[in-house]
Amino acid sequence: MAMVATGSDPHLERAVRAVAELDVVDMAFAASMPSSQTFRLGYMRGHRAGSMDGLETSVGAGLGGKVLALDRPLAVADYARDPGITHQFDQAVAAEGLHAVFALPVRAGNELRGAVYGAVRRPLDLGERFLRSAVRAVRAATRVTAPPPAGVVLGSDEVAELLDILAATRPAVPDADVRDRLDRLTSRLDRPFPEITAHAALSSRELEVLGVVALGCGNAEVARRLLLSVETVKSYLKSAMAKLDSHTRSEAVHRARAAGLLP
Structure with missing residues (x-):
């Protein structure tokens, strides 16, 4: 040696x-x-x-x-x-x-x-x-601060302004397909982020799992880092997604960050 x-x-x-x-x-x-x-x-x-x-x-x-x-x-x-x-x-x-x-x-x-x-x-x-x-x-x-999410995160005032612009623009669009696309975009923007109330707040373990997911890790890697089973990681992630009214992992991370729960 x-x-x-x-x-x-x-x-x-x-x-x-x-x-x-x-x-x-x-x-x-x-x-x-x-x-x-x-x-x-x-x-x-x-x-x-x-x-x-x-x-x-x-x-x-x-x-x-x-x-x-x-x-x-x-x-x-x-x-x-x-x-x-x-x-x-x-x-x-x-x-x-x-x-x-x-x-x-x-x-x-x-x-x-x-x-x-x-x-x-x-x-x-x-x-x-x-x-x-x-x-x-x-x-x-x-701990390393997670990188900012891809894309642009809009505040509630900015979302409201964008909705007003889309509503004012729609009548002047001659193409029906384009109007349908604007309608779909408007309906998505019009669904606000959920309020994270005391009864719906994420548990420390849910936040821990979501924080590792935010680094780009899959379930197996999250499980290995946190010394959990993959099934337990899935359970915590499913619970966190439900509380954040999210349909995907990335959406859950995005909403947690918007609510100030993740860096």
């Missing part, structure tokens, strides 16, 4: 800060990716020996390498005794006194930037519930 200098990535820095603040975590650090085939440890918080800073090896090796290869969270209750990972870093991990370790992929939008680790200086079964909370904390810390 080569000893190398670490770089700096704001997404990884924020992810490490978020993990370091979790209750049971004694040490937090991250793996950056100098190339698609290698990763490098750095961004140390709570370290004692400094034995792990700058270690580099191949994607697929160790716990973090496996997380990068599979692109999903993983945890071990006792690193040195776990049979499911390679053990290149055992000596360095032992020097820090670490036992339970978890790692999560860190993304900027759709780009995999590396992995963030949390470690505990005693054996501990962290469990799926803890991993979910860690994923949420890291996602909140590294």
